[in-house]
Amino acid sequence: xxxxxxxxxxxxxxxxxxxxxxxxxxxxxxxxxxxxxxxxxxxxxxxxxxxxxxxxxxxxxxxxxxxxxxxxxxxxxxxxxxxxxxxxxxxxxxxxxxxxxxxxxxxxxxxxxxxxxxxxxxxxxxxxxxxxxxxxxxxxxxxxxxxxxxxxxxxxxxxxxxxxxxxxxxxxxxxxxxxxxxxxxxxxxxxxxxxxxxxxxxxxxxxxxxxxxxxxxxxxxxxxxxxxxxxxxxxxxxxxxxxxxxxxxxxxxxxxxxxxxxxxxxxxxxxxxxxxxxxxxxxxxxxxxxxxxxxxxxxxxxxxxxxxxxxxxxxxxxxxxxxxxxxxxxxxxxxxxxxxxxxxxxxxxxxxxxxxxxxxxxxxxxxx
Amino acid sequence: xxxxxxxxxxxxxxxxxxxxxxxxxxxxxxxxxxxxxxxxxxxxxxxxxxxxxxxxxxxxxxxxxxxxxxxxxxxxxxxxxxxxxxxxxxxxxxxxxxxxxxxxxxxxxxxxxxxxxxxxxxxxxxxxxxxxxxxxxxxxxxxxxxxxxxxxxxxxxxxxxxxxxxxxxxxxxxxxxxxxxxxxxxxxxxxxxxxxxxxxxxxxxxxxxxxxxxxxxxxxxxxxxxxxxxxxxxxxxxxxxxxxxxxxxxxxxxxxxxxxxxxxxxxxxxxxxxxxxxxxxxxxxxxxxxxxxxxxxxxxxxxxxxxxxxxxxxxxxxxxxxxxxxxxxxxxxxxxxxxxxxxxxxxxxxxxxxxxxxxxxxxxxxxx
Numbered sequence: 001x002x003x004x005x006x007x008x009x010x011x012x013x014x015x016x017x018x019x020x021x022x023x024x025x026x027x028x029x030x031x032x033x034x035x036x037x038x039x040x041x042x043x044x045x046x047x048x049x050x051x052x053x054x055x056x057x058x059x060x061x062x063x064x065x066x067x068x069x070x071x072x073x074x075x076x077x078x079x080x081x082x083x084x085x086x087x088x089x090x091x092x093x094x095x096x097x098x099x100x101x102x103x104x105x106x107x108x109x110x111x112x113x114x115x116x117x118x119x120x121x122x123x124x125x126x127x128x129x130x131x132x133x134x135x136x137x138x139x140x141x142x143x144x145x146x147x148x149x150x151x152x153x154x155x156x157x158x159x160x161x162x163x164x165x166x167x168x169x170x171x172x173x174x175x176x177x178x179x180x181x182x183x184x185x186x187x188x189x190x191x192x193x194x195x196x197x198x199x200x201x202x203x204x205x206x207x208x209x210x211x212x213x214x215x216x217x218x219x220x221x222x223x224x225x226x227x228x229x230x231x232x233x234x235x236x237x238x239x240x241x242x243x244x245x246x247x248x249x250x251x252x253x254x255x256x257x258x259x260x261x262x263x264x265x266x267x268x269x270x271x272x273x274x275x276x277x278x279x280x281x282x283x284x285x286x287x288x289x290x291x292x293x294x295x296x297x298x299x300x301x302x303x304x305x306x307x308x309x310x311x312x313x314x315x316x317x318x319x320x321x322x323x324x325x326x327x328x329x330x331x332x333x334x335x336x337x338x339x340x341x342x343x344x345x346x347x348x349x350x351x352x353x354x355x356x357x358x359x360x361x362x363x364x365x366x367x368x
Numbered sequence: 369x370x371x372x373x374x375x376x377x378x379x380x381x382x383x384x385x386x387x388x389x390x391x392x393x394x395x396x397x398x399x400x401x402x403x404x405x406x407x408x409x410x411x412x413x414x415x416x417x418x419x420x421x422x423x424x425x426x427x428x429x430x431x432x433x434x435x436x437x438x439x440x441x442x443x444x445x446x447x448x449x450x451x452x453x454x455x456x457x458x459x460x461x462x463x464x465x466x467x468x469x470x471x472x473x474x475x476x477x478x479x480x481x482x483x484x485x486x487x488x489x490x491x492x493x494x495x496x497x498x499x500x501x502x503x504x505x506x507x508x509x510x511x512x513x514x515x516x517x518x519x520x521x522x523x524x525x526x527x528x529x530x531x532x533x534x535x536x537x538x539x540x541x542x543x544x545x546x547x548x549x550x551x552x553x554x555x556x557x558x559x560x561x562x563x564x565x566x567x568x569x570x571x572x573x574x575x576x577x578x579x580x581x582x583x584x585x586x587x588x589x590x591x592x593x594x595x596x597x598x599x600x601x602x603x604x605x606x607x608x609x610x611x612x613x614x615x616x617x618x619x620x621x622x623x624x625x626x627x628x629x630x631x632x633x634x635x636x637x638x639x640x641x642x643x644x645x646x647x648x649x650x651x652x653x654x655x656x657x658x659x660x661x662x663x664x665x666x667x668x669x670x671x672x673x674x675x676x677x678x679x680x681x682x683x684x685x686x687x688x689x690x691x692x693x694x695x696x697x698x699x700x701x702x703x704x705x706x707x708x709x710x711x712x713x714x715x716x717x718x719x720x721x722x723x724x725x726x727x728x729x730x731x732x733x734x735x736x
Contacts, residue, residue: 257662279662291657294647297674306665
């Protein structure tokens with residue numbers, strides 16, 4: 001039927017109304033109603049329905065894909081704000097326009113291909129969307145996926161940007177040495193849980209901070225962290241970190257910013273390194289800013305280095321090979337938190353900022 | 369006479385009181401009365417008088433030196449506090465005890481030597497003191513000085529730690545590229561004025577911030593900065609920096625911390641580098657903390673790197689040779705602000721925090 005649409009389009013034949021119905025799908029997708037300031041809430045989002053013609057322009061290289069798994073990531077909130085510095089900074093952080101479809105990383109299946117490099121029913125990974133279907137212009141930012149025997153969800157999470165962020169951030173930015181003391185905040189999140197596991201495998205001492213006791217147990221019992229604590233039960237984070245790191249912190253992998261960054265800097269050793277990966281505590285509350293003591297930064301020669309995974313794509317092949325081996329050998333545990341259905345995307349996203357997820361948050365939009 | 373003292377000491381001969389007078393000097397030196405919190409003031413300091421026997425222990429390698437020029441540096445305030453993180457961090461930042469003599473970098477002349485490597489009347493440079501004379505145990509942290517035809521004050525300032533701080537911080541920490549946009553705060557200070565001059569010579573565009581209009585004129589007219597501004601006349605530093613750097617800042621050499629660091633981070637370009645050299649605005653006011661926007665740090669991949677000159681001593685020979693050439697060729701202007709007499713040390717030091725000095729603050733304790 002898709003080929004027919006294409007032929008009809010190409011030759012500009014008249015399409016009788018009765019045929020048109022069969023050449024469309026009903027596409028349900030998520031939008032924001034307005035720009036979001038502060039924490040996101042259900043009423044900020046709308047589930048829209050729209051007919052999507054399963055046809056592509058001749059010679060366009062466009063694809064129509066069906067979303068299977070989509071990654072739910074905190075950074076998207078910065079794209080939903082009316083203004084953010086992130087907008088100027090990166091393509092990945094391009095603004096999201098209210099009412100329009102939202103793009104996001106995930107795994108999809110090709111429904112219609114006008115691109116000679118892709119065939120119908122092939123799996124792809126890359127920037128799909130927060131919806132059931134998407135017309136992908138020129139096949140941009142998608143590549144063919146070989147699942148390598150792993151579940152498709154893994155290709156949204158651990159083999160995706162979250163995994164590469166953890167890998168590149170820990171090894172390239174933190175430049176760890178065996179035996180060093182590593183602190184990870186947001187340690188049960190998509191990136192943090194892997195940083196901790198990488199650090200342990202590499203021979204570091206690792207402590208993670210999380211927001212509830214169930215997560216503490218997962219880190220210690222399932223993922224092999226040396227220790228973990230629930231920051232919500234700790235009134236004085238500087239004292240807490242002094243307790244968990246009596247010999248100081250060498251590497252801090254920061255996913256949260258705010259008070260935790262200050263406390264970590266106060267407890268760092270000489271030549272300590274901070275990988276500034278994210279600042280979720282500041283995303284939804286601009287007044288909550290970290291004020292690290294600059295005297296500590298100077299005297300202890302601390303490096304605070306912001307980074308984005310997009311600068312480390314060159315590591316991807318190494319990364320996939322390494323992680324694949326570790327997963328097969330059981331040396332790394334995948335930690336995924338999967339919801340089902342396109343309609344669950346807003347609550348999955350909102351939950352990130354409430355600490356609901358344990359591990360990589362993924363929505364399964366369709367099984368296949 | 370010194371040799372006689374030595375012999376008397378060695379053989380434990382009785383020294384008649386009448387001789388003793390000639391074997392002592394009256395040493396005037398500065399102490400702090402108590403630990404200092406906040407900005408230093410005259411009443412925090414005391415000029416003490418004490419007889420200093422011009423004799424040294426046999427076989428001790430000790431020296432007695434006469435201070436000629438002493439460097440007056442903001443970091444000393446951190447050593448005068450009752451507690452500071454700097455204490456744990458470096459030898460150079462070891463605490464200063466109330467009532468005791470204060471050590472500081474400078475040029476001195478040897479008065480008595482018990483060290484075969486040093487001769488009487490030789491010039492030395494290194495850690496002398498805030499006083500007229502000093503007994504230097506083992507000759508520690510002193511080395512012979514070849515003035516190379518330059519004034520002795522230059523060896524306290526531009527050829528001293530201030531110069532090497534500027535050189536190593538700019539070239540090693542900032543890793544500048546020709547044509548980059550460089551912002552320097554505290555730009556008429558001992559380090560800042562040189563950073564700006566190095567950056568200009570290297571081919572960067574350089575703007576400096578200072579605390580009065582006379583300093584603005586010095587930077588622009590004498591030192592060749594592309595531009596300069598008086599931060600005290602700028603109510604909105606973010607807007608000010610946007611005006612001076614319409615294309616953004618690539619390198620920020622931070623001597624002040626606080627609001628200026630925040631404003632610089634907000635105006636930085638992708639992959640911007642901050643050399644955190646000092647935070648004078650925070651030294652005397654612990655509540656004045658910089659809160660750089662971590663979203664900027666992450667998305668713009670900004671690096672904030674604390675450093676101390678003591679980690680870059682390996683560059684010293686290169687540095688001296690380069691700066692010597694530049695001074696001889698008139699490519700670098702020395703900027704010195706010299707007071708006279710040991711009694712002027714407290715006001716010279718206090719003045720650092722009031723922005724009194726233009727250039728490297730030095731006290732000439734004795735001409736020779």
